[in-house]
Amino acid sequence: MTKLRVVVLGLSLSSSWGNGHATTFRALLRAFAARHHDVQFLERDVPWYASHRDLKDPDFCRLEFYSSLEDLKRYQDLIKEADAVLVGSYVPDGVEVGRYVQQTAQSVVAFYDIDTPVTLAKLERGDYEYLAPGLIPDYDVYFSFTGGPTLDLLMARYGSPAARALYCSVDPEAYPSLDEEKRWDLSYLGTYSPDRQPTLERLLIEPALKAPHLRFVVAGPQYPADIDWPENVERIDHIPPSDHPAFYARSRYTLNVTRADMIRAGYSPSVRLFEAAACGTPIISDVWDGIETLLEPDREIVLARRSDDVLTVLGTWPDNKRKDLGSRARHRILEEHTSAHRAASMERDLFEALQRRHQERPLALAVES
Template identity: 55%
Template sequence: MRLAVIGLSLSSSWGNGHATTFRSLLRGMHGRGHEVLFLEQDVPWYAPHRDLTEPDFARLALYADPEDLRARFAGEVADADAVIVGSYVQRGPEVLDWVRDTARGTVAFYDIDTPITLSRMGRADHYIRPDQVPGLDLYLSFTGGPTLGRIERDLGAPRARALYCSVDAARYRPEAREGRRRWQLGYLGTYSEDRQPVLDALLLEPARRRGGAFVVAGPQYPGGIDWPRGVERIDHLPPARHPGFYNDQDFTLNVTRADMVAAGWSPSVRLFEAGACGTPIVSDAWEGLDALLPEGEAIVIARGPGDVEAALDLPATRRAAMGRAAREIVRARHSSDARAAELEAFLEEAA
């Protein structure tokens, strides 16, 4: 299959979760024998932070603007067996109209921000219009559960399918550590105003109460945050360092955007990355999480700082068992190859 993807970014993981999502998925597609072209707009905020310029699983091409995209890549879009346009593509409605007019194969929209998309649908500055949804062959959504029915029923999508993030289980795996791990609890994520109160309750407050070694990694945190003593800050952690980061923690924390919590069934890639490393996970609560990673068996679901502290006090054998359970689930259901196989099936169904 010849697959063309127009997405926010493949080259830079700085300040976005799209790049790691596309890297894992497209690596899986390449491993299954498909030819992949990724088209990304060259923007100044990602240009200084590119950490993957020559992927070995896809051909990456940068375009200056939609006019340049149309001028240089119309032939390849027309000839592709399937074309996927991602959320947050600049001038997205214009790009999607062009793709629908140009492509002869299956046309899909991959919504990596589904609850946000639905809440903003119809705004002039948004990346897909409501009238474009019925004309798609396939609506791929980062959010599953009841939201899929809403996309079909209310927006007229002919088929909406959940395509969660995934992880390359060959790259994310347990690593041996001698003695104690570096941190008791860590968090990896770009600053978000709506996530910050949860991060404060589930990591900063336990750090204030008990002391010890904690870490928060990710860019764009404002200067006014009161970081407790013992909380280390890492401004940006490139993907190549993620496995080591998870392996240096007794537990890792997952915190979910408010829109995703409200919709439920919206796992982040951090869940699957940590799970693949066998690192025990503490997460905030949302509908559908227990169906993905059973509570108490493969994950701790925390509703307050006391739940986090209780998890940190679990014996090492119990933590290890939870990490192994999460790893088995992630390798079987949420690996690059597993997600690529799902995408294959969806595209065949739509075709």
């Protein structure tokens, strides 16, 4: 297998604070490097991540920081000579970064959108925070966090030459199943988002109010100070990835909550879904199209629309049924949705993009002559 030299410009690899990108990139790139590829990660140096770094010296890639678009040009030769350059969503000055990479790189340039439904909603509003429509046709591959009909939309409406699903995943070595004493009946791990909050209210806060004898926890940063949490809901501001498995293991069940744009698009699993399942923690989730293609409802995951759906599970399911749900979900994730599976998929799509470029180059030279 040919070794690829890949440069990634992503939101963050060094800090998992307030974002799910870091753990996604860590799992994917570790597995990609294990396939004997060379990886360089370039991260914009910003104060809110600099003060919360939990991975400063990765052993699977080289990590370096740049302070501005002008400073990024120090890496011109690296970008120019790479076999593939991957630009991620929510990169600061992402449009300018993408344009610079497309003009500089001499091989494959790809976009990895870990926020596809949010990105498309932004494009519809004319909000080009990190991606503009004019850049999409010039990305050889559009790797999308979202599968299903969204891939056809990216190619038909926005001119992507190759939109490919690249779901989040989990590194099973980093997310083992642990035996811990249960502390909470239902947990939720996620950064505050206004469009997730109504679902969190319905599927965790309301059950907590109705069942004061049960124990709940919400972990994650940026929740407004004026939220009135019930007394039986514990709050934890931040849990580093290394402590996620223990957090899940102390939960009888954990809740998966999806952003509104992701629900509308469907086929948009969050990284937390894979991580919790890999830990063998039974998952109660909100409902969206495509979830059944990842985990089978009532066998590998519980789907809930109302607070009473949650309380029925918490209050009536025996332990053996709960444990079986978690075990089956763990088996499914390890069989189909690990970082190794995603790395193999990305490798295949990058090689196909390289092949298309080589096929097009002789034609381009003929036209020029």
